[in-house]
Amino acid sequence: MGTSWVDVRDVAEAHALAFIEPAVGGERIIVSAHAFKWQDLTRKIEGDKIPAGNTSYEPSKAKHIHVVADKGRQMLGLKYHSLEETTRHMLHEFKCRGWIT
Incomplete structure (x- = not known):
């Protein structure tokens, strides 16, 4: 099963833009960069060190919610950070915080 992700910097930008853009008054905007599987993030961090396991994904068999986040791009002009950059x-x-070495 997959999920969605977004960079916190993009969320902050969306909030700031929503305050100054009159056209978004009263709108509900989903801020989401893209769908992903946890295996995608693991690969970005560890490369091929961790076996992929079962990477098949069949939307017709999965219980999921498809998130349409076009409003953020269209109404606020958001350009999301990539998963690699994030x-x-x-x-x-x-x-920097000493949480990992």
Whole structure:
């Protein structure tokens, strides 16, 4: 089963833009960069060190919610950070805080 992800910097930008863009008043905007599987994130961090396991994904058999996040792009002009960039930034922050070596 997959899930959605977004960089916290994109969420902050969406909030700031929503305050200054009159057209979004009263709108509900889902801020979500993309769907992903946890295996995708593991691969970004560990490369091929961890076996992939079962990477098949059959939407017709999975219980999931499809998130349409077009409003954020259209109404706020959001350009989301990539999963690679978000992962690099997250790992850098973890190292700076001494949470990982």
